[in-house]
Amino acid sequence: MANIEPAQVPVKGGTVAIRTARGGDAVGVIALNRHLTSWEFSLVELDETSGDVQELATEIEKAVSDPQHLRLVAIGGESIVGTLDFAAPGKRRIRHRGRFGIAIAAEWRGRGIGTALINAMISWARGHPHIEKIRLGVLAKNTRAIALYERLGFAEEARRAGEFVLGDGTYCDDVMMCMWVKPRGG
Numbered sequence: 113m114a115n116i117e118p119a120q121v122p123v124k125g126g127t128v129a130i131r132t133a134r135g136g137d138a139v140g141v142i143a144l145n146r147h148l149t150s151w152e153f154s155l156v157e158l159d160e161t162s163g164d165v166q167e168l169a170t171e172i173e174k175a176v177s178d179p180q181h182l183r184l185v186a187i188g189g190e191s192i193v194g195t196l197d198f199a200a201p202g203k204r205r206i207r208h209r210g211r212f213g214i215a216i217a218a219e220w221r222g223r224g225i226g227t228a229l230i231n232a233m234i235s236w237a238r239g240h241p242h243i244e245k246i247r248l249g250v251l252a253k254n255t256r257a258i259a260l261y262e263r264l265g266f267a268e269e270a271r272r273a274g275e276f277v278l279g280d281g282t283y284c285d286d287v288m289m290c291m292w293v294k295p296r297g298g
């Protein structure tokens with residue numbers, strides 16, 4: 113089971129709780145996703161997000177019972193203000209690497225919540241029997257997010273040209289970044 117010890121984390125202007133997501137968080141996660149679709153770097157548009165609470169609750173419960181999957185939420189006040197979703201395959205030749213996505217509600221950004229979620233994932237990965245490499249993909253124009261990932265130890269390993277078409281019709285590269293969380297073998 114992919115799980116972390118719940119923690120109260122000090123962030124700029126207060127404290128947030130960081131814990132493993134549970135099925136009951138589905139409503140809050142959907143609300144956060146809907147709020148995020150208005151944001152310029154979102155990869156999906158509002159009518160492309162699933163609003164099915166039961167479907168998401170089942171997906172979250174499945175993640176919690178999958179040792180290769182970590183799903184975290186950050187709670188500010190009474191609401192879910194951030195999510196992080198990491199998944200790695202189970203097959204032996206590829207189970208050492210996985211990928212994550214992260215999003216923080218607009219009004220909660222820049223307070224250290226993204227950093228806290230990513231650090232929680234990294235410490236979980238360091239204690240994991242298989243995970244060695246964490247990777248992510250980010251729009252090339254999302255320079256602030258790239259700066260954050262570099263500060264946390266991620267480095268660019270590849271770039272795919274024109275992977276995204278943005279609302280204004282322009283194309284944007286996908287920057288693939290990674291971090292080895294344990295001494296690298298082979």
Ligand SMILES: CC(C)(COP(=O)(O)OP(=O)(O)OC[C@H]1O[C@@H](n2cnc3c(N)ncnc32)[C@H](O)[C@@H]1OP(=O)(O)O)[C@@H](O)C(=O)NCCC(=O)NCCS
Binds near residue numbers: 153222224228250259
């Ligand atoms: C990128 C993101 C996850 C970072 O989380 P966060 O909680 O804002 O990050 P932290 O407060 O821990 O760290 C702050 C740093 O995040 C980066 N950052 C990226 N986008 C930011 C934003 N919109 N507002 C504030 N900080 C942002 C900056 O590097 C900032 O450092 P700075 O203050 O020196 O500029 C968050 O801003 C977010 O959800 N953005 C929109 C969705 C997104 O870009 N997801 C990542 C796709 S790969």
